[in-house]
Amino acid sequence: MSTIVFPDHHSAAADAEALRKACQGWGTDEKGIIGILGRRNAIQRKLIRQAYEDLYQEDLIKRLESELSGDFEKAVYRWALDPEDRDAVILHTAIKKTPTIDYRAIVEISCTSSFVELLAIKRAYQIRYKHSLEEDLAQRTTSHMRTFLVGLVSIFRYQGEEINARLANSEADILHGAICKEKAFTHEDIIRILTTRTKPQIIATLNHYKDDHGTSITKHLRDEQSCDYVSALRVAIRCINDHKKYYAKVIRQALNRAGTDEESLTRVVVTRAEKDLKEIKEVYHKRNSVTLDHAVAKDTSGDYKAFLITLLGN
């Protein structure tokens, strides 16, 4: 569920006018911007952008970019975009990151989006960057990492809920053989199972794995070097298995670092606010004995803090 209570009725033109006022004159009225944009859903924000364009022949997002700065600007920019456009921007940033790609954002989006959502994101990516997501991703990766990530973003998984228990059992054995006996984390069957099977089927396989071998697969999937590829496997498994728990942990790690990891924090809050941030907050609270609102307020400041707290539902 969304954390934000959106107004049933709003006037896109009145919102556009108020945003224009907030951007004009001496200094920007950041609170005014937060008060409007932070309390409008994706469709309402789209209408506001259109109304703003019609009224002032100016791109609202570009205007906001020029008025705001730092983490606050990045967060508002991502929030103001259409969801599929925002995810395309996040994926592009992750792929172009140097010296190595940010595989985490790529795995997250590909494993928590439905195929139809992913398709919309890939269309938005192509319109924006005149390349396919797969093309850019394949060019910046090699070997197992390439096969794994390109598979995750491109394969059209079957959406059925039915589970084949015998298959789950045999594929749990295949995974265990590859991971524990052969220590072959790059075994192609690990990639095949995680990229092609349905999510309920993968969860059944993970449960068989744990039942038969006493330990979760993610515990076994740790190597001394902790390379990115193995870490990407773990992120995929955790996103498929329980993405709310996964996101709660990403936020916890982002906040608990020496120096908050604003990029991850923004990514989770902005991308989940209209989806399931409410449940992620509950998981966070239960696990950390402190509310997410409190933790975020403690580790952030200024307009960035005010914006996140608004998206968190306050």
Add this chain to the structure above:
Amino acid sequence: MSTIVFPDHHSAAADAEALRKACQGWGTDEKGIIGILGRRNAIQRKLIRQAYEDLYQEDLIKRLESELSGDFEKAVYRWALDPEDRDAVILHTAIKKTPTIDYRAIVEISCTSSFVELLAIKRAYQIRYKHSLEEDLAQRTTSHMRTFLVGLVSIFRYQGEEINARLANSEADILHGAICKEKAFTHEDIIRILTTRTKPQIIATLNHYKDDHGTSITKHLRDEQSCDYVSALRVAIRCINDHKKYYAKVIRQALNRAGTDEESLTRVVVTRAEKDLKEIKEVYHKRNSVTLDHAVAKDTSGDYKAFLITLLGN
């Protein structure tokens, strides 16, 4: 262009009645079936199936299957289906083929369909078989063949027509290095380029390859063992480069074998009849100095022959 001139007006109910009559009584009236179904386009055939179902509470396709036999039955069955459903059936048959899959049909369909067409085929596959195409394909393949074929059927290529000449040049060199210097036909960059780049970009790269190295890449892509994987690479390149020329050659090979290869012949005629069989016929005629109609009539017989000749536009 289609080979068949479809009637502007037809009554689906009258066609359904005529087909019912052709299926009833002493012996089936194959000519009657060919005369109707062979002269209706995909939408008209769909309406006939619906009218037949409404009038007789019976599935027309199942009835035809039980009335007809052999190559004729297979051809009518494929033709009677919706195009995306037919391609799903062809792909499923190709994947389940023993002892090894029929990679050719998979490469053909994935390289000659637009992404939107491929998506419709994959949806039809999932509805029919309760699995994803990628899942079944990955399970029946391994290694490079898996990466290549799963990439071809799943990656959402950018549809833009713009060509990056510098990229075409550098990737022609990458391909040449892998194929001629390293003799590494399984080099992952070959798979990356063929599965992720846009078709115009790949064609530009193939042209650079030929200009710089004096020979087409498909000539270089021949090994002594002529393994399926290398052969699949060649099919993909030929389908992307000039699929009409490719299909003309498939038909030629199907007819010139000792014992006609009816499966390939049916596949090309049925899948291309409403698309570009007219141009394929022209390419065939030019290359072989004999019309395709004549060649097909010479090497086939009976109702199967009559049906193919009808689809060829006679």
